[in-house]
Amino acid sequence: MLITPHFLTGVAISQGIPETAPAALAAVSSHFVLDAIPHRDTVGGHHLNTGNVVLVLLDGLLALALWWWLVPETNRWYAFTIGMFACLPDLFEVPGIFWEKWNSLPIQKQFHHWHGPILQFAREPVSWGIGLLPQILMAIVAIYFIVR
Numbered sequence: 001m002l003i004t005p006h007f008l009t010g011v012a013i014s015q016g017i018p019e020t021a022p023a024a025l026a027a028v029s030s031h032f033v034l035d036a037i038p039h040r041d042t043v044g045g046h047h048l049n050t051g052n053v054v055l056v057l058l059d060g061l062l063a064l065a066l067w068w069w070l071v072p073e074t075n076r077w078y079a080f081t082i083g084m085f086a087c088l089p090d091l092f093e094v095p096g097i098f099w100e101k102w103n104s105l106p107i108q109k110q111f112h113h114w115h116g117p118i119l120q121f122a123r124e125p126v127s128w129g130i131g132l133l134p135q136i137l138m139a140i141v142a143i144y145f146i147v148r
């Protein structure tokens with residue numbers, strides 16, 4: 001999924017779990033639950049291109065803007081930390097964008113195959129309309145739990 005639903009889910013988890021370790025574990029787990037929901041989060045394929053770079057930049061900015069706007073100052077950086085834990089599995093994929101050998105290293109090879117082709121790409125919707133819908137709904141649910 002896009003950064004915004006992952007990050008906001010982590011932020012929502014931080015609002016309900018004040019202890020860092022269980023919140024971080026829940027946030028990382030939430031990543032795989034969200035990725036298992038059929039969705040679309042790339043432009044023109046699963047590789048580095050202008051569309052995907054613009055998408056990641058705008059998506060990241062949206063996630064940060066919503067976090068800054070919705071989370072009270074007293075809890076802001078704890079929420080950010082747990083939000084980053086919710087994005088952690090995708091961060092492990094970033095070196096593979098620039099260094100192809102990364103995805104052939106032991107453990108990362110198996111993780112990359114499971115996280116991409118098996119968990120997400122096999123059920124990826126063809127259209128952005130239906131591919132974006134579950135992500136918008138997840139972001140709205142997360143926002144509900146952040147502000148309630």
Ligand SMILES: [Zn+2]
Nearest residue numbers: 001035089090
């Ligand atoms: Zn992911």
